[in-house]
Amino acid sequence: MSILVFGKTGQVATELQRQADVVAMGRDVADLSNPKACADVIRASNATAVINAAAYTAVDKAEDESDLANLINGDAPGAMAQACAEKGIPFVQISTDYVFDGGGTHPWKPGDAVAPLGVYGASKLRGEEAVRAAGGTSVILRTSWVFSAHGANFVKTMLRLGAERDRLTIVADQIGGPTAAADIAATCLTIAKTLQSDAGLAGTYHFSGAPDVSWADFAREIFRQAGLTPEVVDIPSSDFPTRAIRPANSRLDCSGLQAAFGVRRPDWRNSLNDVLTDLKGLS
Ligand SMILES: NC(=O)C1=CN([C@@H]2O[C@H](COP(=O)(O)OP(=O)(O)OC[C@H]3O[C@@H](n4cnc5c(N)ncnc54)[C@H](OP(=O)(O)O)[C@@H]3O)[C@@H](O)[C@H]2O)C=CC1
Numbered sequence: 001m002s003i004l005v006f007g008k009t010g011q012v013a014t015e016l017q018r019q020a021d022v023v024a025m026g027r028d029v030a031d032l033s034n035p036k037a038c039a040d041v042i043r044a045s046n047a048t049a050v051i052n053a054a055a056y057t058a059v060d061k062a063e064d065e066s067d068l069a070n071l072i073n074g075d076a077p078g079a080m081a082q083a084c085a086e087k088g089i090p091f092v093q094i095s096t097d098y099v100f101d102g103g104g105t106h107p108w109k110p111g112d113a114v115a116p117l118g119v120y121g122a123s124k125l126r127g128e129e130a131v132r133a134a135g136g137t138s139v140i141l142r143t144s145w146v147f148s149a150h151g152a153n154f155v156k157t158m159l160r161l162g163a164e165r166d167r168l169t170i171v172a173d174q175i176g177g178p179t180a181a182a183d184i185a186a187t188c189l190t191i192a193k194t195l196q197s198d199a200g201l202a203g204t205y206h207f208s209g210a211p212d213v214s215w216a217d218f219a220r221e222i223f224r225q226a227g228l229t230p231e232v233v234d235i236p237s238s239d240f241p242t243r244a245i246r247p248a249n250s251r252l253d254c255s256g257l258q259a260a261f262g263v264r265r266p267d268w269r270n271s272l273n274d275v276l277t278d279l280k281g282l283s
């Protein structure tokens with residue numbers, strides 16, 4: 001298998017390169033703000049599968065850059081999926097819990113109604129729709145709350161703030177499944193391989209770490225494992241105003257992925273331990 005990956009320095013892209021012999025492309029080779037160029041890279045390649053791990057992921061900034069977010073998260077994946085369909089090779093697109101409005105407390109199923117609250121979620125939804133419209137053998141894998149030793153994420157923010165401050169106020173009314181980039185990478189590789197022999201499994205799936213927690217409880221576990229002792233105070237989202245609104249309920253029902261690909265929800269607390277070990281090696 002010759003897997004082509006869009007993204008090189010991001011969290012999931014980094015883990016894909018650690019786990020498999022993939023060809024990963026940074027924006028110097030494939031800039032997602034030029035969707036046609038991305039599709040042409042696929043057309044000119046000898047890839048037998050493509051994974052898109054690049055995206056515009058700055059949730060608040062996207063509110064002021066909707067055209068760019070839509071181009072990168074919407075049009076580029078659509079063009080990639082189109083090129084993969086022409087070549088008859090599988091395409092894996094990563095999407096997000098932020099396509100949902102966060103209502104209720106039930107875990108979202110892939111077929112539930114989508115209603116993004118912000119520009120980032122809307123741009124990712126546009127990408128999903130464009131990928132489906134391309135009609136090839138594609139999987140859209142929605143995940144949530146990604147963390148790793150690389151790039152910017154909540155774990156690294158908490159390690160920094162937890163070392164600086166005695167007391168942190170953290171949102172406790174948003175619930176979701178923290179997901180290690182390494183676990184997402186492994187799942188994307190499984191999906192890409194499986195689609196080679198079973199194109200009938202194409203579709204939309206959910207994948208997140210278990211158990212579901214609030215950001216505040218996620219922070220508490222980060223501090224417990226890291227041996228840091230700041231006080232974590234639960235606050236409502238209304239006490240932490242942000243440019244973009246986040247969904248309150250980000251729980252994802254991942255049963256379809258397990259049934260189709262045999263992938264279970266990983267316990268994110270184990271993956272967190274691996275990431276903290278990774279970070280020690282990097283420092
Ligand atoms: N982070 C999260 O919490 C979540 C992420 N997701 C999805 O998972 C996927 C992977 O996310 P994650 O690994 O966290 O992303 P990161 O934010 O860690 O990395 C994003 C990657 O996209 C690249 N990129 C951004 N703009 C462009 C561009 N114009 N052209 C080429 N490359 C570009 C970045 O490159 P560069 O380094 O050059 O900027 C970087 O490699 C994305 O689809 C994201 O939407 C889903 C749920 C949660």
Ligand SMILES: Cc1cn([C@H]2C[C@H](O)[C@@H](COP(=O)(O)OP(=O)(O)O[C@H]3O[C@@H](C)C(=O)[C@@H](O)[C@H]3O)O2)c(=O)[nH]c1=O
Binds near residue numbers: 057058144154171246
């Ligand atoms: C730093 C900080 C954050 N928070 C809250 C804000 C927010 O609700 C939550 C997480 O903050 P973040 O900025 O990491 O959240 P955010 O960037 O919105 O994370 C999202 O990124 C995109 C790409 C996704 O697809 C989502 O699944 C999700 O992971 O923590 C606090 O309550 N206190 C704090 O001190």
Ligand SMILES: [Mg+2]
Binds near residue numbers: 058
């Ligand atoms: Mg963020």
